[in-house]
Amino acid sequence: MHALRDWVQAHDELVRRQAAWMDLPVTDVAALGQVVWAAEAGSPLSPTELARLHGFTSGATTALVNRLEAAGHVERTRESSDRRRVTLRPTPAARERTREFLSAVGTDIATLLASTPPDELRTVTSFLQRLTAASHAGGA
Numbered sequence: 001m002h003a004l005r006d007w008v009q010a011h012d013e014l015v016r017r018q019a020a021w022m023d024l025p026v027t028d029v030a031a032l033g034q035v036v037w038a039a040e041a042g043s044p045l046s047p048t049e050l051a052r053l054h055g056f057t058s059g060a061t062t063a064l065v066n067r068l069e070a071a072g073h074v075e076r077t078r079e080s081s082d083r084r085r086v087t088l089r090p091t092p093a094a095r096e097r098t099r100e101f102l103s104a105v106g107t108d109i110a111t112l113l114a115s116t117p118p119d120e121l122r123t124v125t126s127f128l129q130r131l132t133a134a135s136h137a138g139g140a
Contacts, residue, residue: 036090044087
């Protein structure tokens with residue numbers, strides 16, 4: 001658990017560095033990161049899903065998305081047959097800025113991931129998924 005705490009603190013520091021680099025509040029960068037990761041995974045977020053991930057109210061989420069949209073980092077799209085459903089997509093510029101930041105600070109992480117045997121990555125991934133599920137179950 002100490003190692004996980006250390007990783008969370010290191011990740012938080014990366015988010016703070018990215019926020020300073022992009023001249024955005026930490027909250028906005030953390031949300032933008034979620035939007036980019038979800039889109040990269042092929043599962044773009046709705047504002048409701050973003051609110052749930054960050055524990056925000058719908059009003060706070062609307063203000064956050066408005067800021068990110070005004071800054072040119074996200075777009076609201078309507079991709080569902082239900083035109084009321086809004087999907088958040090990162091703009092190409094936001095994707096590029098995220099890639100630039102990660103290429104500048106993520107070299108050591110990428111090297112570590114590339115040099116870790118696939119079976120070890122599967123074990124760690126499985127453990128983290130179970131830990132996440134247990135954490136969610138404990139908060140229910």
